[in-house]
Amino acid sequence: MRIVLLGAPGSGKGTQSKLLIEKYNIPQMSTGDLLRAAVAAGTELGKKAKAAMDAGKLVSDDIVLGMIQERLNKPDARAGFILDGFPRNIPQAQALDAMLARMGQPLQLALLVDVDSEVLMKRLTGRRTCSNAACGAIYNIYFSAPKTQGKCDKCGSSLSHRSDDNESTVRSRLQVYEQQTAPLVSYYKAQGKLRTVRGVGSVNEIFKNVTDIIEVQMRPLAAAMSAANAAAAAKGGGTTPAAKAAAKAAKAAKAAKAASAAKPAAKTPAKPAAKKAAKKAAPKKKAKPAKKAKPVVKKKAVKKAAPKKTKKAKKAAPKKKVAAKAKKKK
């Protein structure tokens, strides 16, 4: 599976990424790690990157993409990857798409771990760390406060507050994130690849939702692959039971897909409600530039309203595609 992870600092995206790596046995690629590895290994790209960094310049997108491509060619990335921290803007996302298309490995999912900005603020500004390096216990004054204020439960040492965890620094970090990510969210949404998981609750609850999303997103692809395998087997004169079973499974998957595709039509009566919601939410958004709870309202309304807008245009298209595919196969 090929996934881009999106999420604010403090969203818990990193934790989810680790769990995904374990569960699906695919590598995570963060640009920082790739850079460090390439520079340490002294590869061509690593040398270029080092030259740029030594000159106090940013490492160009071309170099970063080259590193990603090299990493993707390693055997452990055959089953997919998780990209974290890249892309950060639309040109990078487009360049990544172009590269993955050339490699025949298009992105399958952009997963956004979504957390309200007020919760993020508390998570980031409330963090306290035990000053005893040998202990290193971590607390949060809002969510997991120590029994005695300012003292570590485990060793009694004083707790320290990182200077970059202060409110104004955190707020500006979150604003930068918001500015960078909002266009990417739209970009992947337009591609139909964006899925959002609420990043609140226990780590395991969130992970359950993440894997549910992945299973749903990957299933049609798995079905398409097994159909392709079955077709290949049939071409090769393979009438083995396995090939037959694969063909049968592909057929069943197609039928299931058709059934699920038919469902949205039943939801049509909900349209006016979505429209109302969108209308209601819109003026609110304009009235106050303040953040807080508003983006949530906006997001929900947009989500509800989105299928309505595209439904008419899209409805006919997939059917045609399916029909075309079916013809090809026959």
Ligand SMILES: [Zn+2]
């Ligand atoms: Zn301690």
